[in-house]
Amino acid sequence: MKKQLIHSIVAGVSLIALAFFPAKADPPEKVQVQTDREIYIAGESIYYSIRVLTSDSAASNIGYMLLRNTGQVFNQLYLHMEKGKAYGSFTISDTLKTGYYEIVAFTNFMRNGGEDAYYRKQIIVVNRFDDQLDNLVKQGSDKGESFFVEHKAPLMIRLDKDSLSTREEVRLTVKPATSFFNRYYPVVTVSVKQNILSTAGIPREAVSHENEQYAERSDKSLMYPKEKTGIYLDGYITNGDSVPLSNECLYLSTPDTFANLQYAFSDREGRFRFYVPGYYMGKPLFITAKNHKDDCRIVPDDKFRLRSEFRPIPVEMTHELRKYILESQELVRIRKSYQINSTRSIPFRVPPRIPYVYREASAVIYPSHFTRLNDLKEIAGNIVPDLRIREMNGRYLPFMVDYKTRQYFSEPAVIFIDGVPVHDLNPYRKWSSDEISRIELCKAMRVKGEIAFPGVVAIFSNREKKEPGVKQGETPSSVPEVEFPGALSYPMGTFSEYDLYDPPRYPSKISAPVPDFRQLLYWNPNLELNEGSLPVSFYTSDWPSDYIIEVSGYSLEGEPFRVTSKLTVYE
């Protein structure tokens, strides 16, 4: 008997151990980014490819990239990756000042290792109208960080001709040795760009340092989980005295033509985490605390706000570099005046995973079908069956009849205004029939996951909504006209599209009237090598210069390699 008791206890303790300690911890992740160039004129596009390197096959599918200088963040990108890889482009604002900028990239999982583990790369941006370039000389500190030394790889670039005229087809082949595939990822990036002779001193990526100790929450789970299907929006909630509020239920939603809601509970430290499915990307979000403590404070986490500083490494302004920059400014001015765009977007669709509260309402009432009524109380009393609005402690709350018992619920129903939950109908009391498009009711205890509502009243307005025209990679800047008092507004960016560099081709040799002064002749971030030679072809532009052909990629251990060749374009 005693033996049986001991065996049971051992079995039970083992079960607990399995529950608390996962069998296998996630290995660390590392992100590598390649860009088409290192020097840009404001208004140009930066083409990039990003890869998550990990020994685990389940890499993060969501990445983040930002462009900043020493004082400000300018571009914030949400990247949706497939099998740990994505590529695209983003445009540098025309009005950016000349100076050193930094591209930073990371995943949510990498935040556990600290910002030192993030990928960082310094670039130079020059304003189109700045011919003094003073900022490039004055800025920068001597205490810059060291940068990667790139390795060679057993790979050859063969050109049919290394000297070509303008608008002539270039044919080259990339041939990896057999041993290449044992050590390197087979997908490489190929770029062909104007060669700047004095770029040897231009820093590339900064070395990243990962903390061995990953940040943990109080329950020993990692602070920042891997994002595979959607983004996690973290934050914390406190009362007016900055005391964390635990076990608070919070809602996340966006204005739409149906009631939608994600919920989260705060932990002992007042921290909450929402899962943000694809549906919410690019939309203005509203976060509300269910119990609506008027003095509560909700602070969402901003992944793009970095604690670490950017310390640029100054570059020696040689004559060649200055000449290249001044020429580039002129070429970009010409391209802008002809509105030449070499980018082709490949649309992709992220599964929206719409967080419905209900799919079919018990009843839908259209006030326009009835005589015009002046306010919400009149509307509820006259044309909305089984609903009463009562005033309680200064709030106007709806009470619904339970279809099963035919009695009013003792608790008020949850209210949605244009799809967003609110606590009180008071701000909307004066809405007349003209302002309400429809009212939907759910006359039952409605359950969503682990929360329940004693009925749902969803009121949709007729008010013209200002849909923020969110561009790829940008966050919405305006909010809809209907207000949601007590809710925290949080604009959510959208995923960047997969952009390809799509240069012109001249098969017929007939000159087109539009000048083609591209300095980037070719960019392909997704070239998959095989055992044989892989052909690549593109056309030269009208800009005679020396060009460098770069094939770059990574070893299986994450070390970058770069193999180059040259070609000349003459007039």
Place this chain on the structure above:
Amino acid sequence: MNKRLFWITCFILCLTMTAVAQDREMKYAQLTGIEYTDPGLTNKGIYLNEDFVPGSVVLNSGDVVSGLYLRYNNLTDQLIWLTKEYGQVKLDKLTVTAFYLTLKETSAYFRQMRLPLGDSLPAYYQDLYKGKVTLLVQRKVSHASDYYQNKTHYSVCKPNPQYYLVVGNKTYHPSRPTIKTIYALFPEKKEQIQHLVRTLHLKDRSEAEFTEFIREVEESLVME
């Protein structure tokens, strides 16, 4: 001593379940439905499984939520979820495109579909066999009898399963799950099927035997 052992084991298991519960919060968030009052007290035979069994649901988003306790109401063609906080919840049919139930140690798979037969509505069909042909069953029930006990009216339902056979892009509705019905539906292949029945000693005394029969003859059914 056995009693003490039992309670200690239960206590330890409860601790374990609490420890993993915190991870489930996110995944249940997609499940929506309304509170459900069990009519099974006075309506007998309306459930496929009287007891809640472990199962998982496939949502229209493609996500699978597992670790649930489910029961299928044959009469209303609804899936009921047993929750910790709110008791029984009737899951929204528009959200649940398919579900699995663990019945007698096997996993039964049901999916929502609309069969191209007359004016059929979307309903849940169980996959009995899916190979070159598909054998489906709709677990309907029909009213059998009524009785009174202590002045309470009880209604009794009996199973009335409807079988469907999908061959290529055609759907057949055998009136009964028997070999003879298949002969009637495929008269041009009767000889071939008969040969297989004799050779392999195929029977149709139960649903399992009928499913086995379909599995063995599917090549003949599919052949032009």
